[in-house]
Amino acid sequence: EVQVLDSGGGLVQPGGSLRLSCAASGFNFNSYAMNWVRQAPGKGLEWVSLISGSGGSTYYADSVKGRFTISRDDSKNTVYLQMNSLRAEDTAVYYCAKGSYGSGKNGVLDYWGQGTLVTVSS
Amino acid sequence: QSVLTQPPSASGTPGQRVTISCSGSTSNIGSNIVNWYQQLPGTAPKLLIFSNNQRPSGVPDRFSGSKSGTSASLAISGLQSEDEADYYCAAWDDSLNVVFGGGTKLTVL
Numbered sequence: 001e002v003q004v005l006d007s008g009g010g011l012v013q014p015g016g017s018l019r020l021s022c023a024a025s026g027f028n029f030n031s032y033a034m035n036w037v038r039q040a041p042g043k044g045l046e047w048v049s050l051i052s053g054s055g056g057s058t059y060y061a062d063s064v065k066g067r068f069t070i071s072r073d074d075s076k077n078t079v080y081l082q083m084n085s086l087r088a089e090d091t092a093v094y095y096c097a098k099g100s101y102g103s104g105k106n107g108v109l110d111y112w113g114q115g116t117l118v119t120v121s122s
Numbered sequence: 123q124s125v126l127t128q129p130p131s132a133s134g135t136p137g138q139r140v141t142i143s144c145s146g147s148t149s150n151i152g153s154n155i156v157n158w159y160q161q162l163p164g165t166a167p168k169l170l171i172f173s174n175n176q177r178p179s180g181v182p183d184r185f186s187g188s189k190s191g192t193s194a195s196l197a198i199s200g201l202q203s204e205d206e207a208d209y210y211c212a213a214w215d216d217s218l219n220v221v222f223g224g225g226t227k228l229t230v231l
Contacts, residue, residue, distance in 0.1 A: 035220070037222075044124065044208075044210065044224050044225040045159070045167060045210050045212075045225065046222065047212075047219060047220035047221070050219075050220065059218050059219055060219075062219075095166055095167070097167075105214050105218075106154065106155055106157075106173075106214050107155070107156075107157050107213045107214045107220045108155075108157050108169070108172045108173070109157075109159070109169060109212075110169045110178065111169075112166040112167055112168070114166055
């Protein structure tokens with residue numbers, strides 16, 4: 001059974017940093033792309049970042065480029081999202097989602113975590 | 123402002139057929155597959171349709187997807203009360219990112 005468990009959210013001040021983690025199981029983790037998607041309170045879904053199955057390629061939304069970094073540790077079946085220079089507008093529930101085999105460049109997110117809330121406020 | 127355009131709301135009565143549209147451009151829907159997600163109240167999104175018209179295992183055949191040019195549609199037949207949810211379309215964009223629609227809130231009257 002595929003499982004995706006995201007964690008690491010919390011309250012952080014503007015300009016601060018936070019690292020989200022996503023532990024996955026039930027599939028050949030190192031072969032699959034992984035994504036982060038966020039949802040601000042009462043708003044729609046916004047894709048944040050993608051890392052390919054090989055880890056060799058990463059992609060970011062313009063809104064987070066230069067501030068967020070996605071990475072993966074295949075030995076731990078875990079993907080991370082390092083978030084720096086946080087702003088109030090980054091406040092959202094962050095979801096980790098399993099992508100497709102390989103590059104993941106198709107918008108297919110077939111398993112999602114339960115989400116972790118990040119609140120940026122002083 | 124979302125890259126993919128969806129109507130903010132849709133509604134129908136039990137048993138009816140409803141459709142939700144998703145409009146994009148040549149850099150996303152026009153050249154890549156479309157996927158649909160269902161988000162029930164208070165829960166994480168769930169993949170409903172992938173690759174334009176394919177259903178993951180466990181998704182009822184009441185749900186169907188189609189694509190033509192730079193637009194796509196999700197159809198729900200035999201509408202049920204448990205279908206009340208937010209629906210999102212998504213696609214890869216050739217500018218190297220995933221784009222979502224703004225979401226459509228479906229109400230079952």
